Amino acid sequence: MYLKEIKSxxxxxxxxxxxxxxIDSFFFLLxxxxxxxxxxxLVVQPELVITKEEEQPLFEALSRLKxxxxxxxxxxxxxxxxxxxxVNQHTLIPRPETEELVNWILNDLSDTPKKTRLLDIGTGSGCIAISLAHYLPQANVSAVDISxxxxxxxxxxxxxNGVEINFFQQDILTAKQADYSYDIIVSNPPYVRELEKAEMHKNVLQYEPESALFVSDKNPLLFYEAIVEFATKNLAEGGSLYFEINQYLxxxxKQLLLTKGFTQVELRKDILxxxxxxxxxx
Structure with a gap:
């Protein structure tokens, strides 16, 4: 079959x-x-023909996209x-706004010569921790997840990606004192309230891990409270805590951080x- 026919x-x-x-993006990725x-x-070979064997994974992917x-x-x-x-069904798909969070950290540390200790809480696919380790080769990076x-x-x-990360299985809701203090703690914890499900697409609701996304409407800051409490014991004096947050909260x-004695609390908007x-x- 002509490849252009499959695209159609x-x-x-x-x-x-x-x-x-x-749709074009899906097709080209596949x-x-x-x-x-x-x-x-298809610009240089508009009449390109592919075999039945080559067609099969494309049509299987089409079925899944449907x-x-x-x-x-x-x-x-x-x-x-x-x-x-x-990535698979056990990990969230990394989002562009999380890249913006990583960029913020990298910019803040661009002039930091010391060997910084960083901790990523709720690492999932490891995208935050691994990116930081890649672009900050002198850093000592650890990451935890319950899964x-x-x-x-x-x-x-x-x-x-050729980086060394200290991975640990840990439920942050029960975590206490760490073995040593960190200069940076970062987290993209579950923060989507149940009431916000109506705004979300089927591809997120049916396929991405619920435990990494959703929190109760009654206690939407559950994980932030736990991480802040952990940070009061395990973040070095003068250290920084970074969060991805719910845009509605x-x-x-911010008030949670101020109440717990943190200073210079700064909110930042994403590209949208x-x-x-x-x-x-x-």
Missing amino acids: IFKKELQSLYPKEE IEHYLGLQRFI NQEPVQYIIGETFFKELRFK KKALHIAQENATH PEVT GNFRMLKAMR
């Missing part, structure tokens, strides 16, 4: 679910992943800070103009 089938089958630009073809291939499964889970990987990360399966993926990602999250990040000093 993708458009026809998916047009009721996704914008044209997103032909690169399964066939090793670049996105401009069920609104994220393309990152279909191909099993994604990019974050220009690094390749394996053994997520930690297994994170370790694979660390190995693939910036002020109450929503308050999605917070930094505080101990």
Whole structure:
């Protein structure tokens, strides 16, 4: 079959679910992943024919896309800070706003010569910890998660990206004193309230791990409270705490930090103009 015919089938089958630009993006990702073809291939070879064997994974992926499964889970990987990360149903798919959080930390540490100790709480795929370790090779980076399966993926990602991370299984809700203090603690904890599910797409609700996303409407700051309490014991004097936050709860999250004695609490907007990040000093 002509590759251009398969592209037309993708458009026809998916047009009721996704914008044209997103369908094109899916198609190009898939032909690169399964066939090793670049996105401009149809420009230079418009009559390119692929075999039945080569067609099969594309049509299998199409079927999964029609069920609104994220393309990152279909191909099993994604990019974050220009690094390749394996992802599956045990890990969240890294978001652009999380890259912005990492950029904030990297900018703050750009002139820091010492060997900084960093801790990523709720590491998931390891995208935050691994990116920090990659771009701050002198740093000592640790990461914790409650999920053994997520930690297994994170370790694979660390190995693939050539960085050393100290991974630990830990429930932050019961964590106490650490073995040593950290200069930086960062976390993108669960923060989406149950009431916000109505705003979310099926591909998130049905496929991404609920435990990494949702919190009770009655206690939406559950994980922030636990991490702040942990930070009061394990963040070095003058150290910094960074959070990704719920865009609907910036002020109450900020107040939590102030109440616990943190200073220089700063909220920052993401590229879309929503308050999605917070930094505080101990």
